[in-house]
Amino acid sequence: MNPRIVALLGSPLAEGNTAKLLKKSIAGAEAAGCDVQMIHVTELELSACREHYFCKNNTTCLMEDDVSPLYPVFRDLDSLIIATPVMTMGIPGHLKSFMDRFQVFFCAKYVRNDRLVVKEKRMIRRTLLLSISGMNVPENFDGVVLSTKSFCDVIDCRYDDELLIRDMDNKKDLDLFPDLMESAYQKGFRLGGLLTGKYEQLKSAE
């Protein structure tokens, strides 16, 4: 069975620049021999965390919605790609609410000391962050990166690599920037290839 990567799309636009970047990374990960499940997060029916804290004593959430069947998927995945635009200097609300629902993993890890992710998975799991901002100011990605690192810690999928593209309001269309698209492909290939051995093979052949 091939290693399994989950790819989260945080933009509402299925054909926007964030989606284009993500699809390139997915192509790279697939070329490296991984199976990739893309989840368009804004299409999910989900509620924001209500702090019921059912998860303090249970391995799931009291609220049942489109997040519920994804808990086992996140326990079992081998690596993760998160692709998101910057909105109001942070992660867009729907994706942020999705991430907050992983308090289920937080409580298992930090309240009960009984992590949901087994050690063999924890050793190999990595996250690649792809993010795009409209503006070009120094602190553009601070919020996105901070929240993503926190999420990675919660789900035991270490923050490993990033591609942060600023000034999208002027760039307009990523298809006009083949070097950035290629970079997304290569980062996807690396993420997948580190799981299948193809990345090391490529590097030792260079």
Ligand SMILES: Cc1cc2nc3c(=O)[nH]c(=O)nc-3n(C[C@H](O)[C@H](O)[C@H](O)COP(=O)(O)O)c2cc1C
């Ligand atoms: C509601 C909203 C809030 C935004 N806030 C920011 C922001 O704080 N900083 C920034 O640089 N760009 C901001 N943007 C611009 C987006 O990051 C930019 O347009 C990005 O390219 C959108 O990617 P997409 O078309 O793939 O969804 C915002 C856009 C929207 C719709």
